[in-house]
Amino acid sequence: MPKFIYIIFGLMTCFWSAFAQEWKAPEEEKENVSIRLFDNEIETEGGVLFMNSCKSCHGSPTQEDFSLMLPSPGDLASAKVQNQTDGELFYKIRAGKGAMPKFGDALDQNEIWSLIAYVRSFNESYKQPEPNLEGVVIPNITLNLSFDDNVDKLVVKTLDENGNPMPDVTVKAFVKGHFGNYLLGKSRCNELGIAYFDIDSKMPGDEEGNMDIIVKASKGFGSAKVTQKMRVVDAVSFKSAIEGRHLWSVSKRAPYWLIVTFLSSLIGIWGTIIYVIVGLPKIKKQS
Amino acid sequence: MMDSAEKSFKKVERDLLASVNWGVKSKVWMGFLLLLLVVCLFYYVKQLRNGLGVTGLNDIVSWGVYISNFVFFVAASLIGMLISSVLGLIGFKWITPILRIAEIIAVSFAMVAGLIIITDMGRPERLLNVFIFGRIQSPIIWDIVVVMTYVVISLLLLYVPLIPDIALCKDKKKGVPAFQRWIYKVLSLGFTYKPNQFKLVEKYIRILAVLIIPVALAIHTVTSWLFAMTLRAGWDTSIFGPYFVSGAFVAGCAAVIIAMYFFRKSYNLQDYITDSHFNKMGKLLVMVALIYVYFNINELLVAAYKLKSGEAEHLQSILWGHGSPMFWLVQIGGLVIPFVLLIIPKMRKPLPSLIISIVILVAAWYKRYVIVIPVQEHPFLPVQNVPDYYSHYTPTLPEIAITIAPFILVLIIMTVLSKVFPVVSVWEAKESSVEEQNR
């Protein structure tokens, strides 16, 4: 009998440690803060990541539609989550535990901070803590964009402040769209500080063949962003959706055949009517 | 010989001008009509104030009895063209006494049809937009133009043959109110029975008779295009033009027979509108009904044979679904049986042909209802997330009253015209009496 109790006690401690026990971040990581400002751009970026990586378990924040599992993933807009520091959240996303994956393997620092920015956007009272930048080395990244039309590749060169190539920079390239940016790819610079991105030559640019290319680069605490109009594809000419003369065009652009038919029947018939009306007073002259 | 001709002229004049007065009976009749009209107008004011929401219309069935009534009125007005123009140009003499009745029907129904369209508008105060921003690609613009043209030509076709009679009224009807005398004076255009003047009148009648044929065909074809130009299953068919035109002649013939009966009875015109006229109109009705039956078979059989996905649902509903009782009543009871009965000579006597014509006319009204409404109850995509009654349209009381108003208006116009002018052409009646004596 006592043995049985021990087993139960043992199992309980197991479960306790598995999910009932509070998940704590190491003290040294608790006070970590983002050095980037949580602006709309970073929130949107985080939103996209959230939809792809987090939503399947946590649901949409404020919607309480997280999946039913143990331990409960919980709604990320709840006080339980929002009362934690940015550093705690960062640690938990990075390190993972149990069913929560270790996202540090898949996402870089900036991406994890953007996720936090997104989650914080559901907290009205949140104020982003100011980072302590003393002693922090922020690499100054300069980006140089060019296009190699032999292989249809966008070439991104990353340089440090002295103009020397900077290797190991994470680079993402996008094409700017009206509602969002299309990700061309994500890559890491080689030792010469160069990253390549394929551009589909069939992709339409503007009427001169230009595309707005956005390149974002980050290394450590340093980041850079460049938006550049580049000639990368063949010029296309856009047809207005209302070009030509159709039955559905505005009245000024009615088809010619219709105008001719309409006016000629109108003139023919009303001409005859007017001829009769004008002729009727002749009756009096005949008397 | 000369003496008897003189005598018969006198009789003709006396008989036909007798109705041109305002007796007690006609005043009571007009008062009754005006009272009814006021009641209906009350409902129209209500609609103006509260919007089309007072009707049974909704987002699914957005065209209801106003539109089917409009189609009916346009249809009835078409008969003026068939009788006064087609039959006249071919050279039938028997139509002379009923010409003016047919023209009065054409004018009054066409004029009122234009008003019905206004009652169907959500924003009647923006009517002028049609002239300011009119798009000639829209069948509505074609319809408005062609209805206006038809009203003008029909008015002329009523007026020009009236000129000699107006001159006659001016000379003989001294007892009428001053205003009416002034109208006679202006409208008679100084007509003095000169042969040259008759020639001129006859020339203009011929021009107008020819001109009205394409316009009349256009008015009803364009009306059918309001439906046929859409993509809705059940309307999307190329037969709608001739189908509507042939149907219009059926309704119009019935309307003329009914009008003939009542004018003959209340104005004592037995010597002019004879049993033979009813007989011939009955035969004409049989002929146009046959053509209409032929188009009905074409319209229904071709679609029912193939049962294309969209049309199948609509046909199922009107052939054996919830709309079927009305459909078969209209087709069999209101078209086939009446025209078969009219083949029997006895049924072409005045009273039986009146009863049959009333049945046909009522059925013709419902036929327009069956064409306009059930198609909308079965759109391509399911009707969901709207109140249940959306796919079962029922007209409301205000809507019915506003639908009745045009009929009252037509009766008022017909009464006024027949009280101010002789309803049978006096000069043409004289002509034919001369011809008869010469024979």
Next chain:
Amino acid sequence: MEKNSHSGVSRRKFLQKLGVAGIGATSPLFISSCSGESSRKKMKVLTLDNKLIEVDATELKIAKASNDKSYLQQEGREGIKGKKFVMVIDLSKCRNERKCMKACQSAHQLKPEQHHINVLEMEDEISGISYFMPKPCQHCNNPPCVSVCPVDATFKRQDGIVLIDNERCIGCRFCIAACPYSARSFNWTDPRDADKYKDVVYNVELNVPQKKGTVTKCAFSADRVREGKLPYCVSACPNGVYYFGDANEDLVTNGTTKETVRLSKLLFDNSAYVLMPELGTKPSVYYLPVRTNNS
């Protein structure tokens, strides 16, 4: 680094909110000369020629292009140059939550039974499996509703959007009869909250305020699209059903995940289809069929 630390930026933002600096040449800054009660509050504002002036707070009247009806009408009828807006609806993701319908109805001042977008329960003819199909206006490239309009009240713009101008509509409802997709609705009685919207300036791209006796329809949220924002329904969807974008860019953006993908690839990879192609209306709304492996 904190949000409010950029004083220059925040002043700019403040001025934009007043509609002074951001709107540009179309919006002059009005300073009304007569002010009822003078207040001692002074404000600094930027004029169009970049001069800072100090004015009494009560004299400041906010002038925005969005208050000028003729400007809105002109811009609304012209559309956006070089764009061709399209929508892609992924049917396998729709769970009938109807957030799109609600967002649409509240933005466009619609009653619960009026739909610019309607989620229909459909049944697959072959398998009998039922699914949900959101149905907005298809913004056809051969629009039957526009053809029949007698007064140019409904029209197609250069960016492909079909709009309705309820200042001109005569209420004949021919367009409702002509639309095979039952996409149009009518204001049979006074619209919802008519009093609340009484003084709102009519914006043809939003079609608000609604008017009794006129037709209303989905506008592809032309007002939002102009600002580079996704339509109301698209952003309201919690399930990633909608993609919206510009066919000229060949890019569409998902309203939920904000992910931007190539339109042509999305359509081809998922065997996209349009509703009733046999009618020849050429819709701008594409549907991705229901698939079980992705639901």
